[in-house]
Amino acid sequence: MSTTLAPDLAPQADVARQLGPDWLLPVREAALAEFSRIGWPTTRNEDWHYTNPSAIAEGKFVLAAPDERATGERRTPTGTAAHGVTVAHLAPYTFGQDWPLMVFVNGRFAPMLSRLGALQAGVRVTPLAEAMREDRDFLEARLGTVARFDEHAFTALNTAFMTEGAVIHVAKNVEVAEPLHLVFIADEQAEGTISHPRVIIAAEPNAKVTVIESWGAVGTPRHVSNVVTEVDVASGATVTHLKMQRESAAAFHVGTVQVNQAKDSHFVQFTFQSGAQLMRSNIYTHLNGPGCGSTLNGLVLADGTQHLDTQTRIEHVAPRCYSRELYKGVLDGEGHGVFNGKVYVHPEAQQTDGKQENHTILLSDRAQIDTKPQLEIFADDVKCTHGATVGRLDQAAEFYMKSRGISAEHARRLLVYAFAADVLETIENEVVRTGLEALVLERFAGVVV
Amino acid sequence: MLKIDNLTASVGGTQILNGISLTVNAGEVHAIMGPNGSGKSTLAQVLAGHPAYEVTGGTVTFQGADLLDMDPEVRAQHGVFLAFQYPIEIPGVTNAYFLRAAYNEIRKAKGLDEVDPMDFLDLMSDRLKLVEMDEAMLQRSVNAGFSGGEKKRNEILQMAVLDPTLAILDETDSGLDIDALRIVAHGVNALKKPTNATIVVTHYQRLLNHIVPDHVHVLAAGRIIKSGGKELALELEARGYDWVLEEAGLATGAHA
Incomplete structure (x- = not known):
C-alpha cells in the first residue's frame, strides 16, 4: 500500500515545470523528484504521528492562481490582483500601524494593497516573482540553501511550485527601525486551492530586523497554505520573526520556518496560532556559529475541532550557543494540540545552554494535547532542561475572583489571559504584544468550563 | 443584616458546621474565636460561597435575601466580602486590572456606570494611603510574590475599594508582624460605618486590641458554645479555651 503521491500531483508536476523562470527549472525538478521519493507524510512517520495530513493530500486542491503561461487557462477565477479584498479587510491584521507592508491575496502579491514606498537605506523588500525575474544572482545563491527540500515533503512541494512570496534583504550594520509586515489573506476565491508562498529573509552581519507574517481570511475558505520561510542570520545579526496565523476555520496551514545562524547572531521568534482546522508549524534552526542563539516562543489557541501541531528542531552545531523555547497552549472544545520539541546537541557543541518549556491548559474534557520533548545530546559539557505541564x-x-464580584465568565477569561501573559510578555514589540493580548481576551469570551 | 439559623455544612462528606445560629446587625463588629479546627474558617468560606463546602441544612438571610441561593460573585455584588486567610496569587493579572474589574462588576450589578481606568486610579490613591501601600503595587500581579503582610494589606485594600456591607475577616492577623497588624486594623476601623458590619474570625485576642468587637462568640466542634461582650476575648486570652470547652461539655483533648 502506498500513499506516496496523490493521483493529481502528476498533472500538477507538469504545471511546476512551466512556472519559470528557466534558471529555476533544475531546482523545481529536483524538488519534484525529492517529493516523489519522500511522499506525503503519514502517521506512520514518527514526526507525523499525531497529525494526519491526508486531508491535504487527498483534498484535490489545485494550485492557487497559476500563472497563465503555465496552463493556458485559469484554474481558479482570480479576478483583479486583490480579488475584492480591501484595506478594510486588512484592518484586523495591521495593528493600526503604517509599517512597510506587503500584502498577498490568495497567494498572489497585491501591489495596490501594499506599501513599500519609503524603505530605509540598506533594506530591500521585493516580491518573489519580481526577484525571480530581475535578481537571479541573489536568489540563486539563496533560494533553497536554508530550507532543505530533501527531508520534508511540504518544503519540497513548496520548492517545486513557489512563484510568490517576499524577499527581504538587510545590508550589513543596518538596523531596520520599523517592522516589515507581510500579510497573507485568503477569501472565498481561495476555495479549493493550495498556495506555496516562499519568504526569504537575509540579514547581513550585524543587521537587525523584525519581520511580521500575518495570516488571515475574509470569510471561511477551505484552502491550503504551504509556506516556507527561510532565514539566514549572518554573524552578529538579529532577526525577529513574529508569525500570527489566524486563517479560516476551514483552512489548512503548513508553515515551515528554517533558520541558519552564524556566530553571535540571534533569532527571536513568536508564533501565535489560532486559525485553521489543521495547522502544522515546523520550526527548524541551525546554530552554526559559536555564541549564537534562538529564542522560540509561541501561543496556541484552539477550540472546535481544530488540530494545531507545533514542531521545533534546534540543532546545536557550534559551541557556546543558547536556545530558549516557551510554548503555551489553551485548548477548548475538541481542540487537539501537539508539541514536539527536538533539541540536538552535536558533539562539538560544548557549553550549550538549552531550555525548553511547554505548558497547556485544557478548558474542556474533550480537548487534548500530545506533548513530547526530545533531547539528544552528544556533547558532555551541556546544560539542557525541559519541562511540560x-x-x-x-x-x-x-x-x-468571584468572591470579589467578578463574574464566572470574566474570571475564566482573565485566567486564560493570565496563563498566556508570560509568554506574550516575551514579545518586545509593544503594539503586537498588546494586540495579541486583546485577541486572547476576546477569543475565550464565551468559554464555559 | 445577617441572620444565620442552624447552619450545617460539610466538606468532602465530613460535617464541619453543626448548627450555627448568629445574628449580625448593621454597625456591629462580631468576633468569632475558637481553637484550631473548630470550624471558624469553614463558616467564613461558606458565607462567601466556596464550592468545596456543601451546606447540608439551615438558612442564611442577608438583607432579607437568601444568601445561600446566590453564586459567590452575586454575594459579592450584594455587598459580602471575605478577606482570605490565604490570599490567592494570580500571576499575569495586575492588581489594578483585578480591582477595577471587581469594582466595575459590582457597579454594573447595582445599575451604575463603569469607571474608566484614569478615574479609577484617582479613586485608588487615597485607598492606597489607608493601607500604606505604594502605587507601584497596582502594576504588580495580584498577590504574586507578595510578603505575608503585603497580601493581608492587599485584602484590606480590596475591601476599601469594594466598600462591602458585610466584611468577613478570616484570620487576617495570622502571620502579621505588629506594624502590619496595626496598618490592617487601622484600615478596617477607618472603613467602619453605621451601615456596615464586620465579622472578625481569629484564633488570638491580639487583633481585638485594635479592632474592638461588640460581640464575641466562641466556636467549637462546629457550633457556637459561648457568646459575650469584648471582655470574653480578654478572658480567653488569659485562660485559654479549655474552660469554655469544659463548660460546654466538650472534651478538650488538651490534657489527654
Whole structure:
C-alpha cells in the first residue's frame, strides 16, 4: 500500500515545470523528484504521528492562481490582483500601524494593497516573482540553501511550485527601525486551492530586523497554505520573526520556518496560532556559529475541532550557543494540540545552554494535547532542561475572583489571559504584544468550563 | 443584616458546621474565636460561597435575601466580602486590572456606570494611603510574590475599594508582624460605618486590641458554645479555651 503521491500531483508536476523562470527549472525538478521519493507524510512517520495530513493530500486542491503561461487557462477565477479584498479587510491584521507592508491575496502579491514606498537605506523588500525575474544572482545563491527540500515533503512541494512570496534583504550594520509586515489573506476565491508562498529573509552581519507574517481570511475558505520561510542570520545579526496565523476555520496551514545562524547572531521568534482546522508549524534552526542563539516562543489557541501541531528542531552545531523555547497552549472544545520539541546537541557543541518549556491548559474534557520533548545530546559539557505541564484553570483563583464580584465568565477569561501573559510578555514589540493580548481576551469570551 | 439559623455544612462528606445560629446587625463588629479546627474558617468560606463546602441544612438571610441561593460573585455584588486567610496569587493579572474589574462588576450589578481606568486610579490613591501601600503595587500581579503582610494589606485594600456591607475577616492577623497588624486594623476601623458590619474570625485576642468587637462568640466542634461582650476575648486570652470547652461539655483533648 502506498500513499506516496496523490493521483493529481502528476498533472500538477507538469504545471511546476512551466512556472519559470528557466534558471529555476533544475531546482523545481529536483524538488519534484525529492517529493516523489519522500511522499506525503503519514502517521506512520514518527514526526507525523499525531497529525494526519491526508486531508491535504487527498483534498484535490489545485494550485492557487497559476500563472497563465503555465496552463493556458485559469484554474481558479482570480479576478483583479486583490480579488475584492480591501484595506478594510486588512484592518484586523495591521495593528493600526503604517509599517512597510506587503500584502498577498490568495497567494498572489497585491501591489495596490501594499506599501513599500519609503524603505530605509540598506533594506530591500521585493516580491518573489519580481526577484525571480530581475535578481537571479541573489536568489540563486539563496533560494533553497536554508530550507532543505530533501527531508520534508511540504518544503519540497513548496520548492517545486513557489512563484510568490517576499524577499527581504538587510545590508550589513543596518538596523531596520520599523517592522516589515507581510500579510497573507485568503477569501472565498481561495476555495479549493493550495498556495506555496516562499519568504526569504537575509540579514547581513550585524543587521537587525523584525519581520511580521500575518495570516488571515475574509470569510471561511477551505484552502491550503504551504509556506516556507527561510532565514539566514549572518554573524552578529538579529532577526525577529513574529508569525500570527489566524486563517479560516476551514483552512489548512503548513508553515515551515528554517533558520541558519552564524556566530553571535540571534533569532527571536513568536508564533501565535489560532486559525485553521489543521495547522502544522515546523520550526527548524541551525546554530552554526559559536555564541549564537534562538529564542522560540509561541501561543496556541484552539477550540472546535481544530488540530494545531507545533514542531521545533534546534540543532546545536557550534559551541557556546543558547536556545530558549516557551510554548503555551489553551485548548477548548475538541481542540487537539501537539508539541514536539527536538533539541540536538552535536558533539562539538560544548557549553550549550538549552531550555525548553511547554505548558497547556485544557478548558474542556474533550480537548487534548500530545506533548513530547526530545533531547539528544552528544556533547558532555551541556546544560539542557525541559519541562511540560498540562492542567486546568486554577479553581482557587477563579473562586477568589468571584468572591470579589467578578463574574464566572470574566474570571475564566482573565485566567486564560493570565496563563498566556508570560509568554506574550516575551514579545518586545509593544503594539503586537498588546494586540495579541486583546485577541486572547476576546477569543475565550464565551468559554464555559 | 445577617441572620444565620442552624447552619450545617460539610466538606468532602465530613460535617464541619453543626448548627450555627448568629445574628449580625448593621454597625456591629462580631468576633468569632475558637481553637484550631473548630470550624471558624469553614463558616467564613461558606458565607462567601466556596464550592468545596456543601451546606447540608439551615438558612442564611442577608438583607432579607437568601444568601445561600446566590453564586459567590452575586454575594459579592450584594455587598459580602471575605478577606482570605490565604490570599490567592494570580500571576499575569495586575492588581489594578483585578480591582477595577471587581469594582466595575459590582457597579454594573447595582445599575451604575463603569469607571474608566484614569478615574479609577484617582479613586485608588487615597485607598492606597489607608493601607500604606505604594502605587507601584497596582502594576504588580495580584498577590504574586507578595510578603505575608503585603497580601493581608492587599485584602484590606480590596475591601476599601469594594466598600462591602458585610466584611468577613478570616484570620487576617495570622502571620502579621505588629506594624502590619496595626496598618490592617487601622484600615478596617477607618472603613467602619453605621451601615456596615464586620465579622472578625481569629484564633488570638491580639487583633481585638485594635479592632474592638461588640460581640464575641466562641466556636467549637462546629457550633457556637459561648457568646459575650469584648471582655470574653480578654478572658480567653488569659485562660485559654479549655474552660469554655469544659463548660460546654466538650472534651478538650488538651490534657489527654
